[in-house]
Amino acid sequence: MDKREQLQENYEDALLALILEQNMEAEGQRLSEENQRLLQDPEAAVPVDISKRCIKAIRRSPYQNMLRRFGTTLAVLLRRAIPLLLLGGLVWWAVHRFGM
Numbered sequence: 001m002d003k004r005e006q007l008q009e010n011y012e013d014a015l016l017a018l019i020l021e022q023n024m025e026a027e028g029q030r031l032s033e034e035n036q037r038l039l040q041d042p043e044a045a046v047p048v049d050i051s052k053r054c055i056k057a058i059r060r061s062p063y064q065n066m067l068r069r070f071g072t073t074l075a076v077l078l079r080r081a082i083p084l085l086l087l088g089g090l091v092w093w094a095v096h097r098f099g100m
Contacts, residue, residue, distance in 0.1 A: 038044045
């Protein structure tokens with residue numbers, strides 16, 4: 001890639017960055033105005049009971065995921081460990097019973 005192609009690519013990257021920046025600023029302004037409009041509109045307010053249920057569900061969600069993962073991990077470990085423990089117990093019993 002020669003110097004001219006590199007400069008052209010840098011120019012295109014910078015131009016795209018500027019366009020995206022302008023678009024983000026305009027979108028941010030539009031969303032800020034929409035937020036202000038919704039905050040002032042009493043009909044757009046979320047009822048208190050629904051808000052409380054949503055907050056409770058959000059707080060509870062990580063714990064449910066953690067418990068689900070713990071239960072799955074425990075089940076896998078038990079499925080692998082129980083046969084080994086039974087086999088070990090059987091060998092121990094045979095050694096002590098028959099004096100090998």
